[in-house]
Amino acid sequence: MALWDKITSKGNVEDRRGMSPIAGGGIGLTGLAIVLLITYLNGGSIGDVLTQIGGVAPTTQTQQDTTQFQGEDSYEVFTSKVVGSANDMWTKVFKEKGLTYTGPKLVLFRTNTQSACGGADSRVGPHYCPLDETIYMDETFFDEINKRLGAQGGDVAQAYVIAHEIGHHAQQKLGILKEDTSNEESIKTELQADCFAGMWANSIKDLDVLQPGEIKEALDTATAVGDDRIQSKTTGRVNPESWTHGSSLDRVAAFTVGYETGEISRCNF
Numbered sequence: 124m125a126l127w128d129k130i131t132s133k134g135n136v137e138d139r140r141g142m143s144p145i146a147g148g149g150i151g152l153t154g155l156a157i158v159l160l161i162t163y164l165n166g167g168s169i170g171d172v173l174t175q176i177g178g179v180a181p182t183t184q185t186q187q188d189t190t191q192f193q194g195e196d197s198y199e200v201f202t203s204k205v206v207g208s209a210n211d212m213w214t215k216v217f218k219e220k221g222l223t224y225t226g227p228k229l230v231l232f233r234t235n236t237q238s239a240c241g242g243a244d245s246r247v248g249p250h251y252c253p254l255d256e257t258i259y260m261d262e263t264f265f266d267e268i269n270k271r272l273g274a275q276g277g278d279v280a281q282a283y284v285i286a287h288e289i290g291h292h293a294q295q296k297l298g299i300l301k302e303d304t305s306n307e308e309s310i311k312t313e314l315q316a317d318c319f320a321g322m323w324a325n326s327i328k329d330l331d332v333l334q335p336g337e338i339k340e341a342l343d344t345a346t347a348v349g350d351d352r353i354q355s356k357t358t359g360r361v362n363p364e365s366w367t368h369g370s371s372l373d374r375v376a377a378f379t380v381g382y383e384t385g386e387i388s389r390c391n392f
Contacts, residue, residue, distance in 0.1 A: 125279050125333050126332050198231070213226070232261055238259055258285065271357075272352065284344065286320035287316045318377045347371075348368070349368070
């Protein structure tokens with residue numbers, strides 16, 4: 124496990140894991156998770172996915188009678204450290220451009236919760252909502268990805284995903300995050316976010332947070348979530364014309380560019 128305690132900065136993390144699922148939230152996390160993930164990765168919007176699971180749920184949530192998530196647990200601290208260190212990097216990058224950076228919020232939840240984009244569901248996977256500048260993440264989703272897509276998992280793998288979503292936030296703040304684009308433009312946006320995630324990993328090198336070989340967790344996950352890998356694992360067919368995030372090789376290459384150079388100018392695809 125990486126030495127996250129070497130990072131002193133903390134990001135804005137809201138823990139909703141102790142809240143009960145929104146009424147009408149739907150079925151449990153099963154094989155449908157990957158089917159809906161395919162919809163999202165292959166050009167569908169978050170709204171499209173929510174439509175498939177029964178529409179947008181009501182906005183109310185109620186607190187369960189549980190103390191499981193009271194106070195800061197290790198996972199909440201971990202995510203806060205990743206967000207905080209990414210914010211440190213982006214603050215510096217924006218300052219060099221004469222700009223001011225404000226970091227995103229990260230919401231931890233279980234099953235589903237409400238977002239400005241209409242709702243957040245664990246079956247969609249971790250994602251960024253530009254309307255409220257918030258990342259939504261159910262950490263149990265990673266177990267499904269590891270089981271069904273063959274990823275090795277690990278804390279560094281999850282940190283890569285968080286840094287990728289923060290990359291989308293940076294794109295939003297830079298005014299370059301586009302919606303409803305062609306598949307080709309979508310791939311460029313996603314590969315740039317992968318490159319930005321690599322920049323984050325580069326930014327913590329001198330802190331000795333990552334232990335020898337741990338960066339392979341991030342590369343393994345980038346491989347697992349390539350469009351070709353997902354299509355092959357879930358449908359047995361590969362259709363490049365429907366890709367929206369890039370192939371496994373593309374995603375690993377983009378992350379590697381950011382990790383090896385640490386330069387935003389190298390992240391244009």
